[in-house]
Amino acid sequence: MKKIVIFFRGEVAMHFKYLDNFVRVIKDLKYSLHVMFHSGSTPPKSMLNKLMAYEFIDLSSVPDVRARVAEICSKEAIERIFVFHDEDVYTACLCREDNNIVGLRPAAGIHFRDKNVMQQRAKELGLKTPHCCVPHTRATLDEFAGQHGYPIIIKPYDGYGCGNTFKVETPEQLEEIWKKIRNERHDYRVEAYIxxxxxxxxxxxxxxxxxxxxxxxxxxxxxxxxxxxxxxxxxxxxxxxxxxxxxxxxxxxxxxxxxxxxxxxxxxxxxxxxxxxxxxxxxxxxxxxxxxxxxxxxxxxxxxxxxxxxxxxxxxxxxxxxxxTSFGAEYLSTLVTGSITQISDSDAIRALPSVLEAEVWAQKGDVLKEAEHCYEVLGYYICHGDDFAGVAQKFRNIREAFQIQVGN
Incomplete structure (x- = not known):
């Protein structure tokens, strides 16, 4: 039976929902599957019971992943490598090239991971891109802000999900951000805010x-x-x-x-x-x-x-x-922090008019902290409307119905 490998990082219930669907598709197409979970992932036991082959490995350790894939390929042919997460895209490209597996290779894959390469190639193709620079020195940042004005964006060249991404609006903020990034400055890029x-x-x-x-x-x-x-x-x-x-x-x-x-x-x-x-x-x-x-x-x-x-x-x-017709999805989120004392559950949101799908992951007793990534939310829902404005109005109605209270 032909084999598929997938690199998988699972952090929330939605991730495992999509993996479960992937597993079903691979089985229906009569391929065998080997799942390489990122260390620290916590897949449900019910999912692990469906898998014939899986392991846990530090997917961030590229040499270890390349060596492990090479070991698997030495024993049986691998048809494809699939990934769901940004951090694994380029690693998969390297593994495909190492083992002559069909799919995205490093020469093309780098356009989708390295934002310096990505933006330069897009510019060569005639697309408009934000003005940018590499923060070589503090003076470089001051000069860039002086030329293009605040706000400016400072973000990892290979980041995802707004992690370690800063919108800087004043010289004072720039001084604070510079203290955070100066020792890893070449891991970052700077862009004019659009x-x-x-x-x-x-x-x-x-x-x-x-x-x-x-x-x-x-x-x-x-x-x-x-x-x-x-x-x-x-x-x-x-x-x-x-x-x-x-x-x-x-x-x-x-x-x-x-x-x-x-x-x-x-x-x-x-x-x-x-x-x-x-x-x-x-x-x-x-x-x-x-x-x-x-x-x-x-x-x-x-x-x-x-x-x-x-x-x-x-x-x-x-x-x-x-x-x-138009469809919309909105995260259920809050800027407040503290221990949840009351929250609407999934069934309450699903019962609302026009809601097609909803999940509330947060529960009473959970402690809410300030989010570091844009995907750190309480849940989500999907609804439909006649047009963009109609969906936007449904968002407002559903949002008003969602209840959450926190204590100290």
Whole structure:
């Protein structure tokens, strides 16, 4: 039986939900599966019981992972390596090249991980990108802020989920952030802040051509998730509702083709300013995070993970671009900290009008701390409406119905 390997980092219930679906698809296609869990992952015992082969390994130790994959390949042929997480994309590329496995290789994969390379290649392809620099010295930062104005963004060149990402709005803040990053300054990059609406595209690519894509709009700017108190929501737009949105989709297709993705899945972000200028944000060679997989499933009636796997394995896929109404997903979140004394449960949210899916992971007694990543939330829900404005109104109604109280 042909074998598939997947590198998997599981941190919340939603991650394991998607892995469970992946396991089902691989089994249905009659492949065997070897799961390499990241050390510290806590998959449910019910899931482990479904797996014929699995292990726990530090996926952040690239030499160890490469050696382990080589060991597996010395005993049996591996058809593909799949990943769900940004941190594993480039490691998988190296392992494929080491063992002559079909899929994304380092020469193309680096475009999806190293933001310095990513932005430079996008610029070469004719896309607008934010002004940027590497923070070689404190004077470099001062000069950059002087040229482009505050706010500026300082983030890891290979980061994800807004971790260790800073929106700096004053010289005083810059001094504080500099103290945090100066010893690892070359792990960071600096960008001018783009004032505009943030969009993302979820794409499936086969033989270098985009065979499915969907445009969605964030109802907030991701970088502001901690400071602004904005609720973290996304709403689907299908193939776009105006020329600028359709141009974003066209730029994304051009980008993925020239980034070297032959077959796979991608999640790509753009900004649209009030002046109508389109800026490329970043692109990842993975499925969209959070509830985005479920959102696509509801909006289009097919399973994104299953069709990605089918395309990658050259199996018959069942993809449609039919899009009739708007769907939205919003995280359940709060800026307050402390011990939860009362919270609405999943059933209470699912019972609300227009809600198609909902999960509340936080429970009474949990202690809430300040979030470090944008995915550190209490739960999520998915709903539908007639259009963008209709979904946004549903968000407000559902949000008002969600109750949470904390104590000291």
């Amino acid at each position: 004032h505009g609406v943030q969009y993302f595209i979820d794409s499936l690519v086969q033989n270098g051509e985009t065979v499915f894509d969907n445009l969605s709009q964030y109802t907030y700017n991701i970088i502001d998730y901690k400071e602004s108190g904005q609720h973290q929501g996304v709403i689907t737009l299908g193939q776009g509702e105006n020329i600028e949105q359709r141009d974003i989709l066209a730029q994304c297709r051009h980008l993925l083709n020239h980034f070297g993705m032959h077959t796979g899945v991608a999640h790509t972000e753009f900004y649209l300013t009030d002046d109508g200028e389109i800026y490329f944000g970043e692109s990842a060679a993975r499925c969209g995070g959070g509830p985005i997989i479920s959102l696509i499933n509801h909006a289009y009636g097919f399973d994104l993970v299953e069709q990605w796997v089918r395309l990658d394995l050259n199996e018959e896929a069942h993809i449609t671009q039919d899009y009739t």
